[in-house]
Amino acid sequence: MEPERESRDPANLVLWQSAPEAEITARIAITGDYAPMLHHAISSEDAWREKARRLAPFFRDVNATFVNLECPLTAPPLPKGTYRAAPPASLEYLSAIHSNTIGLANNHSYDCGPHGLERTRKAILKRGMIPLGAGGKLGSHPEVRVWRGPGQIRVGFWAATKVSGDPAGARSARIECANLDRGLYALERMRRHEAHFCIALLHTGCARSSRPDPSDVRLMESLAKWGFDVVAASHSHRVSGVSVVDGYRERKSFCFYGLGNLVSSRVMSVAETEGLIVVAGFTSRGELARMEVRPLSLDEQGFGEAPPPAVSKTILERFRGLSGEIAEGSYRRLFYRDVARGLVRHCIRDQRPAYQASGIGLATGKSKPFRGGKARRFVDKLVG
Secondary structure (H helix, E strand, O other), rough: HHHHHHHOOOOOOEEEEOOOOOOOOOEEEEEEEEOOOOOOOOOOOOHHHHHHHHHHHHOOOEEEEEEOOOOOOOOOOOOOOOOOEHHHHHHHHHHOOOOEEEEEEOOOOOOOOHHHHHHHHHHHHHHEEEEEEEEEOOOOOOOOEEEHHHHHHHHHHHHHHOOOOEEOOOOOOOEEOOOOHHHHHHHHHHHHHHOOHHHEEEEEOOOOOOOOOHHHHHHHHHHHHHHHEEEEEEOOOOOOEEEEOOOOOEEEEEEOOOEEEEEOOOOHHHHHHEEEEEEEEEEOOOEEEEEEEEEEEOOOOOEOOOHHHHHHHHHHHHHHHHHHHHHHHHHHHHHHHHOEEEEEEEHHHHHHHHHHHOHHHHHHHHHHHHHHHHHHHHHHHHOO
């Protein structure tokens, strides 16, 4: 019933605050994967805005949202060989939740090829949003954006990925790579534009585990220690935990290892029906005053909504438990246990849509980017 839905106010978990009485002037939200790739039947912008109303309680106090768009945008009919894409009208969903910065650094941005990425970027820019993380070369400046809020609030954004078959090269314009060198370069650029608070949204993790890959933890904590205030990960489509590290100039930095889903039309497990919204609150001087998380759940169509109190409690309890595993180090053993389960079945499942779309040629091409990652995890497990 609609009255029940409207009564579901966000169940916020406060991770840190400078002082209870600190006055918050503006809030920034960071969310997980937005992947409405199979919803071409929803063609009108009004219909997409109506879908976003279910998340209204989470974003009524948010000024700007940073999200990962995990599919290209194209109008039907879809190009041959494409099995993941969404209509341009789906950007109205993001407009409704104040998304003005869109991360494109993921393993699906090139599913429609370079021309598909170009159409996606144009559609985003047409709506006054800023796309980040795809279309640049390795030798060029990292794409960054500095959002200027009220007072002295200046927040920088950078998007990059460790999971892509199309990494940027010295001469090829592709996907921004997530590594320490590029992260430091992005930090330098954001600080030149007077950013006081810097956020990295990385596409990394493993779709078969709620625990982070140990190599991802090392990278994310390094980025946090060198100056990023928030380093958040998507790609696993699952909620994971958080760690708080001593960052730049003795400031607290936050690493969120899995934000789960915001919208997903391809849910493969119950664990993929959950998500987190990270919300940072700032004073008029641009100082962080509050860091919190807000749990969400997906409905039967894969759209995010405010869950009932009991479901919110369950999600937050799992978030705390995973955070505890990361703090004590037991997540490493559990991560390798998770990824070892059903490895062959998972590979076959990944290739089936590509084979059905364009035959064995595309399926073989799609498998290449993942071989190295799986081999590395196997060796890491053996040598510890």
